[in-house]
Amino acid sequence: MDLVTEDKFVEDINRNIGIIHKICNVYFNSQYDRQDASQEILYQLWKSYPGFKGESQFSTWMYKVALNTAITYAKKSDRKPRKEMAPDNVISEGNEQYHINEKMRWLYAAINSLSEIDKAITLLYLENKSYDEIAIITGLTKTNVSVRLVRIKKSLKEKLKNII
């Protein structure tokens, strides 16, 4: 990769850096796996970047590469149910942010219980991607995405009924 491309790569990645963190939070339970996978995703993005010709939005391409990496990446630690997400800072129980963090923890746990593909669909849906874009990223048909989303929403609604 030449210098101009490298600068562009750094700029593009930083504009969409949240994608990596969200995917790692959804797919990996342990802090170690999340850190390892985020590095691997960044590396795969760097390796695949010369192939990005701007035919789609950068974020769509980035989702594709990052999700592909997360789904096929071998986890280092054992697969265990998510217990909790480490908060960035300690927030007292009465604080509004505390309640939001609690709800987020439940939401991540609920998404984590879905199949690998349903996790991807949920994430893309929550990120306001259209059914067309979700179909392009996953390789499923638009109808299939729509059918799956009905099922996913039902499942998540059930799991989160006392939370949200």
Place this chain on the structure above:
Amino acid sequence: MEEFFEVRTLWQLNTNQDPLFLSRDEIEKVIKLRIKKERKAVAEYFWVLFAFQLLIYSFASYLFIRYWGDTQIVALCAAGAIVYVFLTIISIRKFRSMYQPMATHKGDIRANVRNQYGLLTRFFDFKKKFDLVAIPVNSIVLVGILLRLYMPGGIESHIAEAMVAGAAMILVFGIAAWFENKKHFKRRLRRFELIMEDMEKSE
């Protein structure tokens, strides 16, 4: 769906606080680290194979020279050594191919999972075929050499013992290969199969 509006709002409220900016140096550091890790994995695989073969070739060469003129020993040594020449060349080639970029701008998740599954399956198929040939050949060669060197009368005078020892060796090598396959291939392949089945079932 009201609940989903709330879920979406919660998601966006929380995840919009995007994390740290990565500087060019930090990205470079991560990439260098991963390149090093990838090369290390390939190199480790190569050196383990190389060290194992070095042992085989040294042992075979020693016996070859020491017992030059003894047709049986020479033939057994040659057979053992030849089996491993193919392993190094094909294994390294196939192993390296598994480190292609995981996705291009054209590869959706379905295509990529199929591709990764195909790569791993081809490597695993090769390994299974290789094990199928190498395990019995190695066992026969080892038993043949041991009996020839240390048992008066050689293999011809101890057919039953040779068969028992050969079967035991095949069993031990076979169990080791089974565990190795389970750890490195079967679990990963099963995971890919489940993803593919999940994608196919609702089509």
